[in-house]
Amino acid sequence: MARIVAVINLKGGIGKTTTVVNLSAGLALKGARVLLIDIDAQGNLSMALGVRARRTLYEAIVDHKPLADLRVSARPNLDLVAADESLLLAQQAIAGRADWVRVLEQLVRPLRSEYDFIFFDCGGSLTVLNQNALMAATEVIVPTTVEPFSVRGLEKLIAQIARVKGSTSVVRAIIPTMVDPRMKQSIELLAHLNRTYGQLVMPPVRVNVRLSEASAVGKTIYEHDPRSRGALDYAQIVELLSKAWSFQPQRATPQPATPIRPAAPAARAEPVVTGGGEVQTNVCPNCGHTLQRATVAGYRITYCANCRYRRQELINGS
Template identity: 35%
Template sequence: MIITVINQKGGTGKTTTSVNLGCALAYAKKKVLLVDLDPQGNLSYWLGISDPAHTMAEVMMEEIALEDILHEREGLKVAPSDMHLADVEINIASVENRESVLKRALIPLADQYDYVIIDCPPSLSLLTVNALSATDKVIVPLQMEVLSLQGLDQIVNSIDRIKGVLNDKIEILGLLPVMVDSRRKLSREIHEYIDENYDLKIFKSKIRSNVRVSEAPSFGESVLSYSPSSNGAEDYKAFAKEIIRLTKN
């Protein structure tokens, strides 16, 4: 199962979700591959991978096999990124079937993992299009705020276009409420608005605001490793269980 975590708006908990969901799935004894497809390399940095010898930039240029760049962290494998990935879009713009480079790279590995989770840049770039072309399901981390709704329309429209042209099996698995403060009336109102106006599932799991999640990257660990008894760790373990249930064949 290939899952892409996407939001075209920055600061929405996309990388946080990719790291901690991946580690929670590994905690649940699933074989997991995390793919960092963001030139900022935040996922790689989070898990303590700095200055890797080989990265997704070389994979996307088809210079090296994906399996040859992997690092092991917390029971899962990580395909790291760095700033050189930003040059890839220009370099592959003239490549035939440029939207399918990642899909081709994943083919030899797909059957080795229960879950491949792709963390994308916060834009509908050629890198994001590659992720969406390769993926089965999409998870959208979403803050329960008014401005998030504008971004949600963009995401839905983008995925509809990908579905019509490049990947007819893609679907949004669900929206994940993040940085949730249950005391805020607005959060409940946004939830109700989405229910009434979109044909989209909102996961039962919710990720509460939690300082331990924010601290974890400084230690090169997921929140599950850094603070196992925190709300953040508990929320992501619950979310992993929900994903496993929803993706059972």
């Protein structure tokens, strides 16, 4: 049964859609079967993946169409149920239903056996659909920028999740985004996040213009610039989450959903995200924990999940 992952933050502009796209694309490259569901009326997922979808989530909510009929193939192993501004009307329709908080859960139930992961790309406020996503979710991922308002808002979001779900145990990861290691405030707030939330905090995604460029041209970061900092940072998070979820890559590639005018993805000359086991012979020089490894777009990355030590080198040279 698929893990249902809500990617949410009550603040806009902090990289939610970028995180959804590049986490899901990384998992799909590792062999996972992934379904993305856009529940934000801005419909940014379609643009970020370069997909033109004629049918949207509105039809499932209002016209009671099965989600299986609305999904499109965005990439191999990666399907999408798109959204647009019609979702604003759909939320009004949901609010009048007796089961208003379970609508998304009921919609995705028939598809859980077809996928390894189902991601909800949530909007920037606690809307009816976002509450639905939290109710349906088995896991919650929270991207956040390292800014004072964002960090303060994170505390409020965690409290909201506790009220909706009854506990905060569903929070799987907090992903610091747009981190500039040259700024003292970024370093201090990142340290505060690590002290407050411990192992929930993933390695930071550094400021990288390639990430915004990729979304603008409808590509994942692995297609746009697989050797960029953004690709390396997101690939490392994919490896850590894969291990936390005990996901084992599948050898067989499942049949994708019927495509509806998808934009052609850029050709890949080599696997982008591979690896993901323990390096039994190496220990972290900082803390003594066992080092992990990942191979990303021609680079070999060795890192420590405990203290954030990281080393990268070209596979064909030092």
